[in-house]
Amino acid sequence: LDEVVVIGYGAVKKEDLTGTADLVTSEDFNKGPIVSAQQLITGKVAGVNVVGGSGAPGDGQDIRIRGTGSLTLSANPLIVIDGVPLNNDSVGGARNPLNLVNPNDIESMVVLKDASATAIFGSRGGNGVIMITTKKGKDREFRFNVSTSTTLNVAKDRVDVLTADEFRQVVASHPDTDASILALMGNSNTNWQDEIYRDAFGQDHAISALGSAWGIPMRISLGYSDYEGILKRDDFQRTTGSLSLTPSFFDDHLKLELNAKGQYTENFFANRGAIGTANVFDPTQSPYNPDGSYFDWTDSSGGHIGLSPINPLAQIYLTNDESEVRRFLGNAKFDYKLHFFPDITATINMGLDKSNSHGRTSNSMDYFIDPGRKGNYSQERTDKLFDAYFTYNKLFNDVHNLTVVAGYSYQSFEFNATSYNTVDDQDYIDKSKSVLLSYFGRLNYDYKGKYLLTATLRADSSSKLNPDDRWGIFPSAALAWNISKEDFMDNISSIDELKLRIGYGSVGNVNGLGDYLFLTRYTGSNDLANYLFGDTYYQTYRPDAVNKNLKWEISKTLNLGLDYALFGRRIYGSVNAYIKKTEDLIATSTVDPFTNFSNRVAANIGDMENKGIELDITIVPVKTNDFEWSVNYNVSFNDNKVTRMPDAQEVGGIAGGVGNYIQTHVEGEAPYSFNVFQQVYDAEGNPIEGAFVDRNGDNIINDKDKFIYHDPYADVLMGLSTNVSYKKWDLSVVTRASLGNYAYNNVASGNAYLNNVIPGSFNYLSNIHSEYLNSGFVQFRDNTLLSNYWIQDASFFKIDNITLGYTLDNAFKDTIVRIYGSVQNVATITDYDGLDPEINGGIDNSFYPRPRSFVLGLSFDF
Template sequence: MKTIINAILFSLLFVPTILEAQTNLKGTVTEQSTSLPIPAVNVLIKGTNAGTATDFDGEYQIEVNNGDVLQFSFIGYKSQEIIYSGQAVLDVVLEEDTSQLSEIVLIGYGSTTKKDATGSVESVTSEDFTRGNIVTPENLLSGRVAGVSINTSGSPGSGSEIRIRGGSSINASNNPLIIIDGLPIDNNGVNGSNGILATINPNDIESFSVLKDASSTAIYGSRASNGVIIIVTKKGKATFSATYDTQYSFGELTDRIGVFSGDEFRQLIASQPINGSTLNESLLGSASTDWQDEIFRNTVSSLHNVSMQGSLFKAIPARFSFGTTNQEGALITSEFERRNLGVALNPTLLDNHLKINLNANLAFEDNRFGDTGQIGAALGYDPTHPVYDPSSPFGGFYQHRNGSLLSNGTTNPVASLLQRENYGDANRSYGNLNFDYKFHFLPELRAVVNIGYDETESKSIDYTSTLVATNDPVKGNSSLGFQKRTNKSLDGYLNYTDEFGNIRTELMTGYSYQKFTNNGGNTGNQRDSASFPSTFADPDVVLIGFFGRANFTLQDKYLLTLTYRRDGTSRFSETNRWGNFPAAAFAWNMSDEDFLKDNNTISNLKLRVGYGITGQQDISGNNDIFLNRYRGGDQNSQYQFDNQVIESLIASEINPDLKWEETSTIEFGIDYGLFNDRISGSLNFFQKNSTDLLFTASVADGTNFSNSIIQNIGELQIQGIEFSANTDVVKNEDLDINFNFNATFLNREIKKLALGQDVRTGGIAGGTGNNIQLLREGEAPNSFSVFKQLYDTSGNPIEGAYADLNGDNIINDDDRYLKENPNADVILGFQSNINYKNLDLSFNLRANIGNYAYNNANSSRAQYERILDNSVLANLPTSVLNTTFQRTSDVIISDIYLEDASFLKLDNITLGYTFNNVSKSLKSIRLWGGVQNVFTITNYSGLDPEVFGGIDNLIYPRPRTILTGANFKF
């Protein structure tokens, strides 16, 4: 008994020590700038695995010992270390660290820091987005990232041609894979919509991560050959805040294609014989109409966005957003309108072990499409006649006519626009539900499940007035169309992260499933008894993937990433259905070595090397080409058996041997930082080889049910160099000046085509069946194939006279030669942000060097014979005066129409001023103004040198736009 009492008394001596060593510490973590609490801050005891996280009110509770070092960290804020000295309450204030935000980059199925990245990955956050009249989200990246080019037309709400490192294919898709909050979206849009990105509100986007090399993209396997763009939308926060953004823009076309005025045209008709005959001057009128002015207009557009974020029920961080966009097109009947609703819920449960992210979005897109063919009609319509004619039986519009009948020739372009109502409505719902669970019994292991859904339904109406100019008894068109696309995805993966001595290890393995459906139909022309309704239902496309990744980091200096993905697609037969896509990358943080660690000049230096293989199976419209398929014949392909009419079945083309197009990429890269990262950037050297190209090519007669089918032929090689530099020229409390410069050098070459055959491509207007581009081994894709123009002693071109390049004394297609191609050799981007106290100025410059454009507007119109438009007269481009060419067919393939389209563009310039602490509830107001499409410096003679595919047949012009707006933060 005495022994027990002595033991109890001895133990009581240690009670104070135990109580002192195990204090229950409480506190609150707040943000320095707003004094608002910060949820989910990591609170760790240094050197141990013990820790916790703040709740939704920023409060934490942890058992600590006297002398423990507490670490407080949260992404986007500077970490703090505090030695515990016995207090019962410890409140901590964290300072925002904007530089740290840019260090976080998203990679496939996870994230990393720029220091730990082994592949070519670039992140652009909302602070660095390109500013201006941004209607679709991809333009936030325009000119910002080396190797990424974005070409958008002037049509309202139009989609863009996005290319990362020049794409990877010739005939198959060159569009990058776009992922929104973990949901890979379809590259195909629906009828009635402007494209897959037209329904997304740029104001909801938080950041982009661009994955460019195969070592970083291979984790996405079958859809990653053209690079990957990961979009992260804005999430909810526990503290309440609200913003309202408003913007108005006023657009004007500043240039026109030169044509003859009314007086000039009358003079031309009086003086210019065609084929030796004088022209009928009685067809001329007395007016002077600029038809380009009549079909184009000055535009007024607006954007409004409201967002609110805060905590629902004091437990669920949430964000709500609503936006409207109304954009007028320069063409008088084109307009784009969009309404967006977005909800984000981001609760954390089970003692911060389970994170849930729910993103739900609704978009309503309304379009009126203007007929861009009327741009060409406006160039050619007789300028001596007025727009309106009260005596006209065609709705009061002037039309060339013979009595009450329409004359054979081009019709009034203003009437053609105003008398047609071509509408499209697309309603889209998309989003994802993400569960991220850190196991209680093994916190190093996480399980992540992401469920995504994307559905778009569209309706289209194409209606023309019954007074439309036609002699056809069927007066115009009245048709309805509908379409529905769905995209369902399920991803799940396990991620294990731990340290073993000085080796940090991350292992990840997972599964991916995605299904695409597409169906629709059309009523046909309801005014035409010979027109019938039609429907379609494409075969479903299913993609299945198994993937894994291993990251090893030794001493924070040596990094190794190994990736593997095995993908299956329903587009190929069972024999060729599966593809394997491995990748490996190694990086060395040289700046952490002893010989550079204390260097005052080099603050960061990392060497990278990577290799990987990615796949391509996107052959839109051929989802089941490996199957025996039959289609029903029309009413002209029926046959009669006894008294019964039997509908015929017609076999479709088939290729059961079709397989994956594969792209292998090798890259060497350097990431650098100088003078404490005041100057930072990267230098990359890469080579991409795409083999077994998916290509529509001819087959021998009688060997298939078509004269051309999708095949695997050829090889394409793209070599390139990328350089980027980010510079903080001045950075102090009052003045911040930074510059971003990026340059990309690209060389493309077709290494192999089936049987070494040339393939003509690039159809052009003018004549019948003419092509201006060629695919040939040893040359760049889509190189221009032209005749070499001959000139007289005065330097004037001789019509129809070309060099006999093969010396056979015959001028034919064998004398055409390859001259340049539409792709730029060098792509440059330059941006700057300048902030002086509350004043901010930003601008964005872009340049392309070495790209060529074929001026099809001149080659198909600027010849004197085009004055005769069937039974009426037509205007001409004034460029005909430079050549005096007579016949289109004689000159259309001449290299005189191939022009250097290199350019320098100032895309936008924006000036703003911010008023802070306006009232107790209104934190700030920023007022700003700017100009979009400020100027273009080029030698190209057309309206715009930035042409899709390099063939300029009257693109939708891009207006210069004056912008003004305001941003309110509450």
């Protein structure tokens, strides 16, 4: 209860919180092969869903707090590192913005969920806030920590496509097969997925020093990571460094905090197109020709057949995509407790977040498409922060505690990019800048620690909006009652904490919105799209869509919560219920002809509602000097619906056909709901090809017969973790479950048809998904592609991590040594037919598979 929780522009004791804030300290972080900070809290916090986009090394994860908060703008939470908001928009060539921070440097993470807790951040806190505090120096002799680990990553499974023998049988029995078709087959038995994947190794090393020198507490650290991807030639190398100084002067009246973090990353991106083509390339062909060159489908002139798949190994080894990324995040924070009025503290916080990247792409002269093509790019982002605020804290008569914060914030965001490629031999230049200007205030009051009140107000002005609509006012208020501090609770020794909370507030969102959408903008043509007048080509400028009436998306949240601790905190946790209503969602709207420069314009046209319940409980069944066992369980229920949407929005583009979408935003349903035809089945339960239910009874099967069939969002999210320590041994197990989420299997839907084996009159063959053996589908049709047959229950239970460690307290003089072994991505239980049921966005389309990782690690603290 005495733990201090970092919140916006200050910190409070955990027992004095009125909003919904979950604290996860370094002791509670997930163990194992942690490359990015998001992985530290996966499955640890109720209502927080961390979904990795891919299994590539260093790739980022999307975080959703209490469902999705926007349809077209950013739905990721604001991440604040040591008081500096982090820009979620990366420069080109960067895998993950949080690669800036070495996970070994993080002390704690606080997740702020409801508007009463996030309103102080205004428009940047509309999707929740994650406060990251890094480790700081202490006023003591230096201690050093050295850690090292080695990782083996292996691909777990393979997409279920026809084997070479099955493929030969299908081709031989195909009604269009003749001698010329049979002659196209090779004599090999190639598993193309085995060809492109490998067992990949990684290493991670870190060293840090923490202590005090010349009376200045400080911490310095260096880290190096090198991870191969399981896709051949994929590689990620990262070097990080951090420095923290926390001196104080004038008898602690002036406190200074200096933080500097740097990152240098070298990336080699393997061609991920090989993942999809490995599923369709003819398994009877050898990867290589007799002369050692890569096999390719060629026409009579020896050129590549345009529509044929490309040899996956050629895609990997004959194309190059690499980048170098540098990033610096730093701030200087001054806290001055006025000598003449010590109840007031003046704070100035100046921050800088600067990143740049340089990348190159090229095709070998031996590549089958655009041989010799080259391109390069450079991008730079510069974000600046200036905060200035006063904090007044006073205890009156030993019972009235008042804290008032008032301040000003200025944030600027600049982006510059240049690129060049040999296709059109033209340089591209892109520049933009936006500014966020804010005033904020907060009042905290409590009476005897029993009755607590928090009220906040923030006014934001964003240059992304029309000057007439730039200002947004975001208030919030919260009340809490510490029931356990009442006199009538004195004789109830089993209850350590019982606090009831209620809060209401509003926040805005324009994160991810373009910088100049309210102005008329022009896009210049390139050399391949100039206009011919006479015998001369002229560059043209095309006006883009404009909307001068764009305004803030506004989210209003009501939260009711209960915090509890029982039996000497052997049982503790919280319960929260919430309802969040988002108004004026920005989506694409159809406008009348000749009223704009496009018939589709971004506009505030929708509303959405999220409501749910969260439960978090930690139990410590055993706690002795030698043996301790703790169990944490969290569960959240969330219901997400679009409540206003005049025009249904087609979203969720899929592979197969042209311009097909499988999802929609429609009033009364969850966002990204699947909009499909209803498949008809025979008496044995087999799908009838091309047969769909005529839902409106007009004897015509068209888009009017589509219906809403599930959505990709889980109804229930659960996390269960346990930690056991016995003398020098420790064991941790982390598991998660997701229930009620559905996925569209685009890997199968786009390629499970007999006629895909022999594509028309072209002289090549393609492999198909083994789902064909179940469905018997012959001909690809758009209606079949959009059938609910391909939508499957993707609920799952995952054992994320098992870690076993052994600690020697005094291995050498005053030295602590720990050795551990860990397995990540241990097992998945699901009914989903694809590789992995955990699919960001609900559309499974040959994403980079997540590997199983085996780790050995060693650390020294001395």
